[in-house]
Amino acid sequence: MPARPEQIVDQHAARWGLRRPGEMKLASELVLDAERSRIPKDRYLSRAFLERENERLWTRVWQVACREESIPAPGDHLPYRIADQELLVVRQDDGSLRAFYNACRHRGNLIRPEAGTSEELRCPYHGWCWSLDGSLRRIPDRHLTRGVDDETYALQEVACESFAGYVFVNPDPGAPPLREFLGGVADRIAAFRMEEQRLTSWHSLELACNWKVGIEAFLEAYHVPGIHPQLVNILDETNTVYERLGVHHHMWIPYGLPSTRVDGATDREIYEDWLREHFRERHLPGAAGSATWEPEFDEKGAIVGERSARDYLIERQQAEGRVRGHDYERLSREQLIDVDHYMFFPNFVILAKADDSFILRTRPHATDPDRCIFDVMRLEPSDARGPLPVPAVQLVESTPESIVENIGEVIAQDFANIQRVQRGLHARSLEHVTLTANEVRVRWLNDDIDRWLDGD
Ligand code: FES
Ligand SMILES: [Fe+2]
Structure with missing residues (x-):
C-alpha cells in the first residue's frame, strides 16, 4: 500500500533529522472545515471593506x-x-x-x-x-x-x-501596552536579538494588489514549487509547521533539504543550490564564504560519510558566524539554517534568520483596494570584524526591476505573482478564495481582522 501523504512527510522529516518545535503543528493537524476554508473575495476588492479597515483596524492597532x-x-x-x-x-x-x-x-x-x-x-x-x-x-x-x-x-x-x-x-x-499586544511572539523572537541588528536596506514601492493579498503570500510556503522553482531542492514546504501566538503567528520552514515533492535531488544539488541561493539573495560575492572545507561527493553526487547536506550547511553557517564574529550560541542548529517566519498582526512579517532577516510590510492605499505600499527591509547583525552597517534612513523608491537587482529574485517572483492574483480576483465567476491547511495563517489573519472590524 502506498504511504499516506502524512507518512511521507514524517518519514522525510525523520530521514533528515528535522526537529520540529514541539508546540508547532503540521498542516495535516490544522485542516479547516469547508466553510472556514473560504474567504469572500470582497475583502480584497471592495472600497467599502477598505474603508472599514481604515476606520476600525488601522486606527486601533499597534503597527x-x-x-x-x-x-x-x-x-x-x-x-x-x-x-x-x-x-x-x-x-x-x-x-x-x-x-x-x-x-x-x-x-x-x-x-x-x-x-x-x-x-x-x-x-x-x-x-x-x-x-x-x-x-x-x-x-x-x-x-x-x-x-x-x-x-x-x-x-x-x-x-x-x-x-x-x-x-x-x-x-x-x-491602546493596551505594546508588550501586552505582542504577547508570546515577543518571547519567540528574543533569541534573534533584533535590537542589536541594524537596518541595512529599505525599499518601498506601490504594487497593484490589496495589502492582504500582498502579505498573505508570505504567510505560506505552499506556493514555493509554483512560484520559486529554484528552491525546491533546498526547502521542504511540506514539513512546514505553524503556531498561533495570540493575534500573531509563527511558521517554521525547514531549509537545506528537498521538498517531499522532489524526487532524487542529490546531496551535491542540495548543497550547491543552497549556497547559490544563500549568496545570491544576499548579494555576497561568490559562494566561497569563509568555510575552508567542502564535503566530499562521490560520482553520483552523494556526500561521502554519515553527514547529510543539511548537516554540512549548518556547520558551514556556524563556521561563517565564527569568522564574522557573530554569537550564534543562543540559536539552535535549526535556527542557523531554517527560516522562522513571524507575523506581527496585521501587516508585518519577519523572516528571521541567524545571519540576516528580511522584513516585509504591506500598507493599504488610502482609497484604492487594488493597490498597496510594499516595504522590504533587511536587518543584519553587527559584525565584529568592522563597524555596524550604516542604518538605512532613506526610503528607496523602488521598481520591480530594482527589487530584483537589490533584493533578489525570490521577492521579485512574489511581487509579480501577487499582482496577478489581484487581477484574477476580479473574475465575475469567483465568489471566494479557498484555502488548504498550508494556508491556515491566511484564515487566522482574516479572523483577527474581523475581530477588529466587528469588536468594540
Ligand atoms: S503653518 Fe502649517 S499650515 Fe500654516
Ligand atoms: Fe514567495
Missing part, C-alpha cells in the same frame, strides 16, 4: 512604523503613512520616542514630509512651530489669532513604543 536605528539622535524624525493617515515619529532630547499626527494645527500641511533631523518641528507653510515633544513653541503673528492656546494647539500625539528595535505606533488613545 510597526520604523526601526529605532533609522532615527537614532534627538530631533531625528520619520514620517509614517497608514491608509489616509499621516504620522510622524520623533526622537526626543532624552532619547525616548514620541509620535504625532503629521498635520499642522494651522491649516493641515504635513509638518515633515520627509525623514530628517531638526531641533524643532516647524511647518514650512506659515512657520507655526512645535518643540520635539509636541508642545507649541511659536506662531508668527500670534497676536492676530484668537483662541489659540498652547495646550489645545500642541501636536496631537499617538501612542509610540518599541520592541526589539521596532518602533510601533497606535492611534488609539485606549
Whole structure:
C-alpha cells in the first residue's frame, strides 16, 4: 500500500533529522472545515471593506512604523503613512520616542514630509512651530489669532513604543501596552536579538494588489514549487509547521533539504543550490564564504560519510558566524539554517534568520483596494570584524526591476505573482478564495481582522 501523504512527510522529516518545535503543528493537524476554508473575495476588492479597515483596524492597532536605528539622535524624525493617515515619529532630547499626527494645527500641511533631523518641528507653510515633544513653541503673528492656546494647539500625539528595535505606533488613545499586544511572539523572537541588528536596506514601492493579498503570500510556503522553482531542492514546504501566538503567528520552514515533492535531488544539488541561493539573495560575492572545507561527493553526487547536506550547511553557517564574529550560541542548529517566519498582526512579517532577516510590510492605499505600499527591509547583525552597517534612513523608491537587482529574485517572483492574483480576483465567476491547511495563517489573519472590524 502506498504511504499516506502524512507518512511521507514524517518519514522525510525523520530521514533528515528535522526537529520540529514541539508546540508547532503540521498542516495535516490544522485542516479547516469547508466553510472556514473560504474567504469572500470582497475583502480584497471592495472600497467599502477598505474603508472599514481604515476606520476600525488601522486606527486601533499597534503597527510597526520604523526601526529605532533609522532615527537614532534627538530631533531625528520619520514620517509614517497608514491608509489616509499621516504620522510622524520623533526622537526626543532624552532619547525616548514620541509620535504625532503629521498635520499642522494651522491649516493641515504635513509638518515633515520627509525623514530628517531638526531641533524643532516647524511647518514650512506659515512657520507655526512645535518643540520635539509636541508642545507649541511659536506662531508668527500670534497676536492676530484668537483662541489659540498652547495646550489645545500642541501636536496631537499617538501612542509610540518599541520592541526589539521596532518602533510601533497606535492611534488609539485606549491602546493596551505594546508588550501586552505582542504577547508570546515577543518571547519567540528574543533569541534573534533584533535590537542589536541594524537596518541595512529599505525599499518601498506601490504594487497593484490589496495589502492582504500582498502579505498573505508570505504567510505560506505552499506556493514555493509554483512560484520559486529554484528552491525546491533546498526547502521542504511540506514539513512546514505553524503556531498561533495570540493575534500573531509563527511558521517554521525547514531549509537545506528537498521538498517531499522532489524526487532524487542529490546531496551535491542540495548543497550547491543552497549556497547559490544563500549568496545570491544576499548579494555576497561568490559562494566561497569563509568555510575552508567542502564535503566530499562521490560520482553520483552523494556526500561521502554519515553527514547529510543539511548537516554540512549548518556547520558551514556556524563556521561563517565564527569568522564574522557573530554569537550564534543562543540559536539552535535549526535556527542557523531554517527560516522562522513571524507575523506581527496585521501587516508585518519577519523572516528571521541567524545571519540576516528580511522584513516585509504591506500598507493599504488610502482609497484604492487594488493597490498597496510594499516595504522590504533587511536587518543584519553587527559584525565584529568592522563597524555596524550604516542604518538605512532613506526610503528607496523602488521598481520591480530594482527589487530584483537589490533584493533578489525570490521577492521579485512574489511581487509579480501577487499582482496577478489581484487581477484574477476580479473574475465575475469567483465568489471566494479557498484555502488548504498550508494556508491556515491566511484564515487566522482574516479572523483577527474581523475581530477588529466587528469588536468594540
Ligand atoms: S499650515 Fe502649517 S503653518 Fe500654516
Ligand atoms: Fe514567495
